[in-house]
Amino acid sequence: MDNLMQPFSLRVSEVIDHAARYHPNRKIISRNIEGPITETSWIKIHHNSKRLSKALIKLGIRKGDRIGVMAWNTARHLEIWYGVPGSGAVNHTLNPRLFSKQLSFIINHAEDKFLIIDNDMLPIIEKILPHCKTVEKVIVISNKEQIPKSVIPDLICYEEILKEQDGDFDWIRGDEKDACGICYTSGTTGNPKGVVYTHRSNVLHAMTSASPDMLNLSSRDRVMPVVPLFHANGWSIGYTAPLVGASMVMPGKDMTPEALYEMLEKGVTVTAAVPTIWLLLLNYLKANQLKLSTLQRVIIGGSSCPRAVIETFQKDFGVQVLHAWGMTEMSPLGTICSFKPEILELNEKDRISIQETTGHPPFSVELKITDDDGNKLPNDGKTQGKLWSRGAAVVQKYLKTEQETVDKFGWFDTGDVATIDKNGYMRITDRSKDIIKSGGEWISSIDLENAAVGHPEIVEAAAIGIKHPKWDERPILVVVSKKNSKISKEEIFEFMKSYVAKWQIPDDIIFVDEIPHTATGKISKIDLRKILEEKHYVHPDLD
Ligand code: ADP
Numbered sequence: 423m424d425n426l427m428q429p430f431s432l433r434v435s436e437v438i439d440h441a442a443r444y445h446p447n448r449k450i451i452s453r454n455i456e457g458p459i460t461e462t463s464w465i466k467i468h469h470n471s472k473r474l475s476k477a478l479i480k481l482g483i484r485k486g487d488r489i490g491v492m493a494w495n496t497a498r499h500l501e502i503w504y505g506v507p508g509s510g511a512v513n514h515t516l517n518p519r520l521f522s523k524q525l526s527f528i529i530n531h532a533e534d535k536f537l538i539i540d541n542d543m544l545p546i547i548e549k550i551l552p553h554c555k556t557v558e559k560v561i562v563i564s565n566k567e568q569i570p571k572s573v574i575p576d577l578i579c580y581e582e583i584l585k586e587q588d589g590d591f592d593w594i595r596g597d598e599k600d601a602c603g604i605c606y607t608s609g610t611t612g613n614p615k616g617v618v619y620t621h622r623s624n625v626l627h628a629m630t631s632a633s634p635d636m637l638n639l640s641s642r643d644r645v646m647p648v649v650p651l652f653h654a655n656g657w658s659i660g661y662t663a664p665l666v667g668a669s670m671v672m673p674g675k676d677m678t679p680e681a682l683y684e685m686l687e688k689g690v691t692v693t694a695a696v697p698t699i700w701l702l703l704l705n706y707l708k709a710n711q712l713k714l715s716t717l718q719r720v721i722i723g724g725s726s727c728p729r730a731v732i733e734t735f736q737k738d739f740g741v742q743v744l745h746a747w748g749m750t751e752m753s754p755l756g757t758i759c760s761f762k763p764e765i766l767e768l769n770e771k772d773r774i775s776i777q778e779t780t781g782h783p784p785f786s787v788e789l790k791i792t793d794d795d796g797n798k799l800p801n802d803g804k805t806q807g808k809l810w811s812r813g814a815a816v817v818q819k820y821l822k823t824e825q826e827t828v829d830k831f832g833w834f835d836t837g838d839v840a841t842i843d844k845n846g847y848m849r850i851t852d853r854s855k856d857i858i859k860s861g862g863e864w865i866s867s868i869d870l871e872n873a874a875v876g877h878p879e880i881v882e883a884a885a886i887g888i889k890h891p892k893w894d895e896r897p898i899l900v901v902v903s904k905k906n907s908k909i910s911k912e913e914i915f916e917f918m919k920s921y922v923a924k925w926q927i928p929d930d931i932i933f934v935d936e937i938p939h940t941a942t943g944k945i946s947k948i949d950l951r952k953i954l955e956e957k958h959y960v961h962p963d964l965d
Contacts, residue, residue: 432625434602435593437665438504442468445641445667451688452497453674453681455540456568462497464664467504473587474505474580475594481559481583483536485510485594488604490534490557492516492543492652494675498563498580499651502538503660507602507621510594511535514604515652518546519941520614526553528606528614531822536561538580542675544572598622604821605655607750608941616821617750619655627753627815628661630784635760637721637744639692641667644716646685648673648695649724653942654754657694657721657746668692679706686717694721696943697731701881704734717741721758723748723780725944726850726868728875732777747780747850749836751827753815756789756836757781757848764845778872779849786814789848790833791840803843806851806864809836839864856947858887858897865897865926871945873921874899874914879907884937884945885928886954888961896961899928900950902937930962 430436441448446465453459483489489511493499506513514532516525525546529537533556539547541564551557551574561578562569569579602621606614619627632639637659639645645668647659663670673685679702686693700722707714720735723746735741748754759781765773783789791799791807799807810833817834819826828834839852851857851866858865867885874883882902887895903909911931918927938949 431595431621432598433507433593433596433600433621434504434624434661435508437625437628437661438464438468438471438508439593441664441667445664448641448667448669449644450497450500450670450672451685452672453676453685454496454498455494455542455675456564460497464667467497467500469589470498470501470584471504471508472589472591472593473584474501475509476587476589476591477583478505478509478511478536479594480587481536481578483509483511485596486601487511487535488514488532490514490516490529490532490537492518492537492539492547493563494540495647495651495656495672496540496563496674497672500660500670500672502563503651503656506538508591508593510596510600512601512604512618515656517606517608517650517652517941518543520608521941522546522550524614524941526550528616529554530556531613532604532606532616535559538563540564540675541569544570544574548573596621598625603655605652605750615823617817618821619753619815623753623815624655624658624661625665626786627755628658628665630786630814631658631755632662632666633784635762635782636755636758636784637662637692638719638760639663639666639668643691644669644671644689646671646673646690646693648677648682648693648699653724654748654750657723657748657754659694679703683707683712686714689716691716691718692721693717693719694723696724697722697727698882698943700731700735701728701875704731704739707739714739714741719744721746724942726780726872727778728872729774729778730876732774736774743777745777745780747848751817751834751836752787752811752813755784755815756787756811757783759847762845765847776847779843779847781848782846783811783813783848787816788812789840789842791842796829801842801844801846803841803847803849806839806841806866808854809838809840809848809850810834811836839866856886858885859895860887860890860897860925861893863925867897867947869922870897870899870918870926870928873918874901876921877909877914877917879904879909880914882937882945884947884950886947886950888929888954888959890929890961890963892963897926897928898930898932898961900932900934900937900954902934932959 441464538561563580603619732743745759812832870885890896938946
């Protein structure tokens with residue numbers, strides 16, 4: 423039979439059109455880079471993104487061109503989020519925390535034609551621009567008066583080019599499978615790899631992410647993405663919020679607990695970030711005896727969320743934790759820990775244990791675990807295996823590579839090790855390169871870290887495997903304790919015994935002032951190993 427339905431195109435421009443049409447006056451509150459907190463709305467963002475698309479075309483952007491965007495979470499960034507793809511260009515998000523060499527590598531690799539940057543990013547761009555061969559123009563997201571002096575000639579002022587345009591513009595149309603955005607993985611091993619999202623993958627992903635068992639977003643919510651839009655497709659919140667017509671709070675660049683608290687108290691109902699942000703915020707709230715007056719849900723992902731964080735949010739602040747797992751390669755959502763009916767039946771303690779898993783996948787994501795030979799392993803909640811995924815918004819090939827990143831059945835090797843239980847709840851036990859192999863058994867470094875940070879005097883912990891003559895590898899723990907804490911190794915060993923099996927207890931503990939992090943705020947085990955090597959650290963049995 424013929425297809426008799428309309429050929430609606432899943433392009434992201436439809437998302438912002440919808441928000442402007444049906445949720446025009448929903449508030450978008452934003453802390454600007456210049457300082458003041460401003461208010462705008464979806465209709466105004468829609469208007470400005472159309473003006474930006476028009477301006478970009480006038481400046482020479484053509485369909486398929488790449489534009490690198492290095493900006494914090496502000497309302498103007500939302501205008502760019504839609505203005506760039508609306509002009510037919512591809513929005514390449516740039517993480518300012520990457521090393522200069524990595525930044526120029528990815529700008530050259532993606533062949534960015536323009537850069538659009540916040541004014542405080544100028545020093546970074548000034549340094550790398552001579553090495554960026556394809557960049558023709560740099561646009562600074564600011565008013566004319568607030569653009570700092572720069573060695574870059576002919577800087578373009580964002581507000582000026584917008585001023586010249588009316589909003590009378592038809593989005594550049596095209597196939598829903600056209601490229602829409604690029605995000606590079608953080609490149610902890612080798613050069614960063616480019617993941618290219620299509621309009622279709624972004625829209626499908628946003629539709630499933632927003633659904634009740636996932637981010638559970640609606641027009642009644644006010645969402646604050648603390649996770650930057652440049653980290654893993656901004657966890658899709660730049661698409662999901664307008665898709666459901668939610669209001670937003672954009673926190674800008676100030677990530678201190680004081681600043682985040684101020685923004686959370688502007689009526690935020692849902693927020694999202696990595697665990698370290700929340701550890702700091704919870705300490706701040708407790709120290710100052712503060713309450714969260716409107717927050718209902720917090721999405722925590724990017725690395726494993728410690729049980730203590732889940733308990734404190736839920737028991738002390740009445741905020742539900744949604745523990746999530748995802749990857750840049752998956753747009754990024756893979757799973758969220760919302761409660762299926764089977765979990766609601768459990769007592770609170772067991773429910774919190776379930777929340778330590780990262781939950782179950784949305785529609786269109788499929789997961790499986792296998793042994794090293796690719797044989798499928800059981801979903802019994804105990805057996806650990808290599809985690810594979812496939813779905814509508816999962817990478818097929820990295821940018822400019824010949825080889826597909828998936829096997830012949832479309833499965834993508836996530837590089838994670840996990841268990842899956844009978845209800846489909848997945849628990850990341852480690853990244854395959856970080857798992858500690860001791861006497862033929864696997865010890866999860868994440869389990870050890872989470873057990874340690876449950877101690878009130880421990881701020882952060884990192885477990886790594888160290889060469890051992892008898893056991894192949896044994897775990898050791900690197901710990902940052904609270905200021906002025908006198909906690910001893912023995913006390914930590916004793917504390918951990920209640921959470922992990924005796925043979926998994928680390929063989930040694932090293933106290934440090936700081937643990938190195940990656941550009942996306944995760945513990946950098948590569949750098950940690952380097953530091954230990956430089957200190958000629960060996961297992962105590964070899965000493
Ligand atoms: P990057 O490594 O560049 O920060 P991603 O954000 O794509 O890039 O990282 C994805 C990885 O982060 C996953 O493969 C997994 O190892 C880890 N991760 C994400 N969420 C969780 C979680 N809730 N628990 C444990 N690990 C997680």
